[in-house]
Amino acid sequence: xxxxxxxxxxxxxxxxxxxxxxxxxxxxxxxxxxxxxxxxxxxxxxxxxxxxxxxxxxxxxxxxxxxxxxxxxxxxxxxxxxxxxxxxxxxxxxxxxxxxxxxxxxxxxxxxxxxxxxxxxxxxxxxxxxxxxxxxxxxxxxxxxxxxxxxxxxxxxxxxxxxxxxxxxxxxxxxxxxxxxxxxxxxxxxxxxxxxxxxxxxxxxxxxxxxxxxxxxxxxxxxxxxxxxxxxxxxxxxxxxxxxxxxxxxxxxxxxxxxxxxxxxxxxxxxxxxxxxxxxxxxxxxxxxxxxxxxxxxxxxxxxxxxxxxxxxxxxxxxxxxxxxxxxxxxxxxxxxxxxxxxxxxxxxxxxxxxxxxxxxxxxxxxxxxxxxxxxxxxxxxxxxxxxxxxxxxxxxxxxxxxxxxxxxxxxxxxxxxxxxxxxxxxxxxxxx
Numbered sequence: 001x002x003x004x005x006x007x008x009x010x011x012x013x014x015x016x017x018x019x020x021x022x023x024x025x026x027x028x029x030x031x032x033x034x035x036x037x038x039x040x041x042x043x044x045x046x047x048x049x050x051x052x053x054x055x056x057x058x059x060x061x062x063x064x065x066x067x068x069x070x071x072x073x074x075x076x077x078x079x080x081x082x083x084x085x086x087x088x089x090x091x092x093x094x095x096x097x098x099x100x101x102x103x104x105x106x107x108x109x110x111x112x113x114x115x116x117x118x119x120x121x122x123x124x125x126x127x128x129x130x131x132x133x134x135x136x137x138x139x140x141x142x143x144x145x146x147x148x149x150x151x152x153x154x155x156x157x158x159x160x161x162x163x164x165x166x167x168x169x170x171x172x173x174x175x176x177x178x179x180x181x182x183x184x185x186x187x188x189x190x191x192x193x194x195x196x197x198x199x200x201x202x203x204x205x206x207x208x209x210x211x212x213x214x215x216x217x218x219x220x221x222x223x224x225x226x227x228x229x230x231x232x233x234x235x236x237x238x239x240x241x242x243x244x245x246x247x248x249x250x251x252x253x254x255x256x257x258x259x260x261x262x263x264x265x266x267x268x269x270x271x272x273x274x275x276x277x278x279x280x281x282x283x284x285x286x287x288x289x290x291x292x293x294x295x296x297x298x299x300x301x302x303x304x305x306x307x308x309x310x311x312x313x314x315x316x317x318x319x320x321x322x323x324x325x326x327x328x329x330x331x332x333x334x335x336x337x338x339x340x341x342x343x344x345x346x347x348x349x350x351x352x353x354x355x356x357x358x359x360x361x362x363x364x365x366x367x368x369x370x371x372x373x374x375x376x377x378x379x380x381x382x383x384x385x386x387x388x389x390x391x392x393x394x395x396x397x398x399x400x401x402x403x404x405x406x407x408x409x410x411x412x413x414x415x416x417x418x419x420x421x422x423x424x425x426x427x428x429x430x431x432x433x
Contacts, residue, residue, distance in 0.1 A: 025115045026192035029147065033089040035100060035113050042104045049080060050103040051087050058100070059087060092117050094147050119147035120194035124187055126201045134205050134236070135173045141187035141198065148191050156186040173205040208236045210278035210285035217294050226294045228258040230276035232285075240280050247272040262295045 027033060039046060051058040057071045059080040070078050073095070079088045085102060100113040122143045130137040145151045154162045155169055175183065184200040213232035219225065234240045243251045244258050264272065273292040278285045333344050 023113045027092055028193045029119045031092045035087040037085045037102045039085055046104050048105055049085050052101050054098050118191050118193045121148045121189040121191050121196050123196040124189045124198040126198050137171050140168045143189055151189050151191050154188040158183040209282045210237050210280050212286035213276055213278055213288045215288050215291045223295045224262045226260050230256050237280050240278050243277050245275040
């Protein structure tokens, strides 16, 4: 029995020495390291202290030589207590990780310190990627873990406890037994020096946002009652509620359809404006554009359309008349190629005027044609008189009268001579119409 007790005692002493001889330390980047050696193991007073990081010197003090030396990257951020041997390093870096050892009076202590420096984990965010029909989604606990590894990931689903899982988890719409899967999902990142929890997310399988609606309407034959419909594609957005705003009234949750009557406003035109909007569990959508005057078109629209129609008709008629007139004149001109356009137009329209006057009666034929002759045939008359004088043909003058009579054979009085081909051409006459 005493032998067994001695063995147990030796075991616990060895274990204790092993535990004490190596301390594992985990600190954040930017943190501070404090190492306190057990100087009780040194029987003599301390005359020298040397701290090492691996095989490299960190700090050294020697009573005989005097002064304290701090080495390499530990300068300006390391202190050494020359009485206790305590080493303090601030502004820790990832490269400060490693094994630290100390010597008192040139004797290495059994106790060593293993330091691991980690960057703190960030606050994670959850992203999701779902299949097209949104029945299954992959959730990812995202965060920059550079210099923060090793990191463990935990998930909390709904009201359940935290569970250590992978960085990604798969969830299904059927997990909750509800079509919307109303569970909330939270993830957590953790490393030896820190931990952070994400904001919760939910409704991964819920409805999509409602779109902006439009209002359509149909009315009875006499337009005294109309049915307004709040139209929109609500695929994957159901269930949806519909609200209507009539005139200056408040929003009211109604059906998709709204029945309105001309008498609602007390005016024959029912000047109310109608607006609708959609809402579901994902949120409230945009408001539709307003519509009004569903029973009759606006007066400005009616008047404006009538005026425009009349103007268009008048323009069309005028264009047709111009085209026909030009065509008729051009066709007539082809019968008299020897005339210039100016002479032709003068005689052509003079002939029209003469014919109009001829319809008034045979007794006025001579007077009417003389009038046309004086208006549109003046140039031709002068040309004829000059030709007569040049040919030395005398002009007959009635006895006892100052009135000059036209030469026999070229008289232009009377309808028959004016209409005959060749009679009036070059003589101040007019064309037959």
